[in-house]
Amino acid sequence: MEENKNVPFALLTVGGRDYMLRLTAGAAMRLEEKLGSSVYCGLKRLDEVTVMIDFLYALTEGFMPDFSRNAAALLFDDFINEGGTLRKMNGIILEAM
Numbered sequence: 001m002e003e004n005k006n007v008p009f010a011l012l013t014v015g016g017r018d019y020m021l022r023l024t025a026g027a028a029m030r031l032e033e034k035l036g037s038s039v040y041c042g043l044k045r046l047d048e049v050t051v052m053i054d055f056l057y058a059l060t061e062g063f064m065p066d067f068s069r070n071a072a073a074l075l076f077d078d079f080i081n082e083g084g085t086l087r088k089m090n091g092i093i094l095e096a097m
Contacts, residue, residue: 009063010096014078021059021096031058043097046090052076056089059096 009022023031028039034054035042045051057072079089 010059010092012075012079012092014075014082014084019060019075020063021056021092022062023059023097024062027058027061030061031055039097043094046093047086049076049086052086052089052093055093059093 009020012019012021023039031042031054032038035045035051042051042055046055053069053072053076056076057067057069060067060072060075076089
């Protein structure tokens with residue numbers, strides 16, 4: 001993953017494909033409903049894979065409206081299969097915030 005300070009998104013590259021990640025207000029509202037807490041409190045739960053995938057789904061929603069939670073789970077699996085770690089995914093999620 002490369003740092004991009006000139007645009008309001010983080011870039012996740014998996015399987016040779018780039019995914020732009022950012023949290024829109026609408027996605028944040030839906031994420032809070034799903035988590036049953038604020039986005040900030042949800043960040044404290046990033047040790048839970050389900051929460052990590054919920055964040056990944058919410059972060060892709062702004063650029064890929066047809067992206068599903070199942071697609072987010074598969075993207076996460078591909079990320080791990082390519083040598084990604086939970087710690088790296090946490091960093092990507094935090095960068096996108």
